[in-house]
Amino acid sequence: GQSLEQPSEVTAVEGAIVQINCTYQTSGFYGLSWYQQHDGGAPTFLSYNALDGLEETGRFSSFLSRSDSYGYLLLQELQMKDSASYFCAVERDDKIIFGKGTRLHILP
Amino acid sequence: DAGVTQSPTHLIKTRGQHVTLRCSPISGHKSVSWYQQVLGQGPQFIFQYYEKEERGRGNFPDRFSARQFPNYSSELNVNALLLGDSALYLCASSLGGESDRRTSRYGYTFGSGTRLTVV
Secondary structure, three states, rough: OOOOEOOOOOEEEOOOOEEEEEEEEOOOOOOOEEEEEEOOOOEEEEEEOOEEEEEEEEOEEEEEEEEEEEEEEEEOOHHHOOOOOEEEOOOOOOOOEEEOOEEEEEOO | OOOOOOEEOEEEEOOOOOOOEEEEEOOOEEEEEEEOOOOOOOOOEEEEEEEOEEEEEOOOOEEEEEEEEOOOOEEEEOOOOOOOOHEEEEEEEEEOOOOOOOHHHHHEHHHOOOOEEEE
16 A cells, blocks of 8 residues: 555754654655644645655755655754644655654754 | 635535535646645545646545636535544645646645534
8 A cells, every 4th residue: 555654743852953754655656745734734845855865955854765665854953933743745646645744842 | 926725714514515615726836636634644635636637536435526727726525524524625736737747846835724614
């Protein structure tokens, strides 16, 4: 089947670095995307990895390894406003599949 | 520029009724997709449309249907509502879809959603 696995919750300290992992059991997808969603808000696009390797966008970086069926989102210099849910997603056969999301808690 | 707009924002319906949700994409975006999101879960893909044609369909019953209009706006229709249809319904628009069907590379811009409650 097609599924994306993420940890349900992650806790980190303000100013620190946190990594949110995404493993998948699907092949033939186009790339790995990441979205952020605050409580009561809409998902917002963070990054897209078409190829293996690291993509950096400001404090956020995303990584993909197709050979390991694995990707991650790296958040640096954590701020309280980064408290949100984070979703990985893939597109395959004109369908978009989201993971169940990781709730990021940030401690002051 | 206006973002993706959805209407209504909230809706309460009775079991067995029909509902129509509306979405206007960002200007220039020809691809529209619909998702159902229940609390604590990721968005579940329902449909993707491009140039008025259905491009993709998720694992939802035939009670769910959609269409896209010449101005690229879209409607999601749900018939014979069940209690389990209560959820946040999200619409997203994206660039791409012409020669390259891979719309996810451009990122999806989501609307704020319609909160549907079925009682």
